[in-house]
Amino acid sequence: MVLKNPIRKKSLVFGLVISLCIPTIAYGKEPAARSNSAGQIINLVKGTNAASIPIALNLPSSPAFVPKKKGVLAGKGPIAEANIHQDLFLQNAVQFASDMEAGNYGQALKSSSRPLKKSISEQWLEIYWTTLKQQLQPQAGSFIGFGTAAVKESNRVHKNVEVELQFERVMYPFTLRLDRSGKVDDFQLTTYTGLVASDPAYSNPHSFTEKDVVIGKGDFALPGTLSIPKGKGPFPVVVLVQGSGATDKDETAYALKPFRDMAHGLASKGIAVLRYNKRTFEHAAKISADQNHTVDKETTDDALLATRLLEKEKKINDEQIYMLGHSQGGMMVPQMINQDKRQNIAGAIVMGGPARTFQDVGIDQFHYLLSIGQIPQQAAEFYTTQFEMLNDPDFSGENPPDEFLLGQAMFWDSINDIRAAEMAKEQNEPLLIIQGERDYQVVSDIEIPIWKEELSHRNNVEYRLYPKLNHFFTEGEGEMSLPAEYLAPVNIPEYVVHDIAEWVKSKPNKSE
Known part of the structure; x- marks a missing residue:
């Protein structure tokens, strides 16, 4: 995609930067204040749940510029x-x-x-x-x-x-x-209507079928797609769980469709894949209005409902159900395993998932983006201050500080103590932890050593590091990736899909 207007390009990239760092922010209950320019502050609501932030930061992501x-x-x-x-x-x-x-x-x-x-x-x-x-x-x-x-x-x-x-x-x-x-x-x-990556060359649509499914029921039912290899089966299956923000079943991020690539690539290699629209995507307004929204509602609960759907699929081996969580989804993998009362999860792939807390990773992101001139000092200082409040052991979602301005305090309270690597220490399900070494959002040099230290006593954890890949597992040049890379319509390399497929196929049934 070519953006000839430099002002428009700068605005698009800036919105992209922020949207990939923070979850959706809720609207409040009082009339909004007026604003004058993109660099000024807008008060979205009055009272304790006010969200006073630079208005360019508050859009879920930067909309496309359409003539x-x-x-x-x-x-x-x-x-x-x-x-x-x-x-x-x-x-x-x-x-x-x-x-x-x-x-x-x-x-x-x-x-x-x-x-x-x-x-x-x-x-x-x-x-x-x-x-x-x-x-x-x-x-x-x-x-x-x-x-x-x-x-x-x-x-x-x-x-x-x-x-x-x-x-x-x-x-x-x-x-x-x-x-x-x-x-x-x-x-x-x-939020985006530009070019998007086409189906990857390694996808063989003649080797699998797809059918529409529904995850859960009632007010927050989610549409999904189950990709099933052709043949008798039963087949192992991977459930794809998205990162933060409001994303569809393909985890579409500007020009990228990583979960579509993963689903078609794995299905072409004999592994079924279930993907579904995230709750914050399919039910965006209802979630934004929910002051009791939590990370379990957003991620954990629907992922476990997906495993229950798979129990009933005749061509699925229900003893080989694997979770693949990307970014926030990867961070929540140990929580999914902890709450898997039916013991459906046979193992999991953590794809660019933080070992530390969400806010600690977020602070590092903003420091990096400030250092390369991608965000203004005001934005970095605002979010750093907000995220640091979450590290206060007395932070309460029911009674947040007046200075906390990110909205949906219950959500932040529910996520601020999630330390994935520490949570996985006492678990037994096999893990494959994969990471792009150029990822600026979840830095491999920081996160992977923590994963390895916390899980050093376990003999069923494997790691794969990819020197050329960014946070969405597409290739680029340079020591560390830039947000603008997500505007290039490219696919996840086949070698990533191959590694995941080989790992899944190497695992025996849970009962063996």
Whole structure:
């Protein structure tokens, strides 16, 4: 992807930097304050859960810069589409967006699903919509109106409708998720529409099949895909668990689709793979409004529900279910094993997973990014101060300090004591710990020695280090990677997939 405008490129990379360092930040319960420029501070909410941070840092990730299209409706009323009345889902999504822009938040809430109504209020919707436009205005200009609308994807949980938000300079896709009855169940700003990596050359689609599945049930059911090698089976299976933030089943990160690469590569080598949309992706608004959101809700619980689904699959060997956790997902692998009451997990792959706490790793990230000029001093100081609060043994998610401004304090309280290597000391499930040596987000020279020291007494832990790879396991040059590498549409190298496949195939059934 080529970004000719240097200002736009800088803004995109800056947003990318921050989005890869911190989880989603929740909106609060009071009206948002106004802001003037991208470098100033915005108060998203008032009270103890206020989130006063540089506004460029608060977007889940930096949206794509899309040129203004010809023929876009330049008004703030309903979207003019010839087929809009022919599709209930399209019509309801458009009406919901139009109601928010018109200030009819009560009507928008009335057309929402029961789970969404339980999670948000009219006031929350007003804060969300007002703050969203405020944050986009410095780089996008004033909001003009809506562009086109189209049904983009259907899965077994939601039908997704994309509505274009047209600003003076750019357009942002806005995704609304509707349930089977046509009610709006969730929504989020689509964050990137640039080039993405194609299916890797080592994928052999003729050697496996894929089917849609649903992880869990009820308000937070998740759509997923099970890739199964052709043949009689039963096959060993790997469950893919994402890192921090709101990511889909492919763990799409700008131009990269590492979990799609992993799923198709492993399935081509005779290993089944289950991947699914993360809860913070499929149910973004409901999660953002949940002040009791925790890392177990976000990661652990759904990963274990995935193993229960696999118990029922005839072509899956339920004694060879392996977890593969990337980044935060890798950090949570020992927690998954601890909470695996049904003892479904036969072993796990930790892919770029921290051995230390989330906040200690995060502080190192910001120091590095400041040193190479990727973030301003203000941002580094803000997040360092916030993360350091989590190291206070008296930090409480129920009663956080007034100075704690990252929102969802219960989430941070739930993650701040997770020390993966230490937790894995007394566990027996075999581990494969893999790491890119150019990874600036989880630095191998710091994390791997801790893993090795804590697990030195265990004889069923193996390590693989890759000199050319970054945090998303794609290749690059130089001693340490840069955030801009994630904008290059490339695949995970086949040698990584090969190593994982060989490790899985070398493991006997749990009962042997």
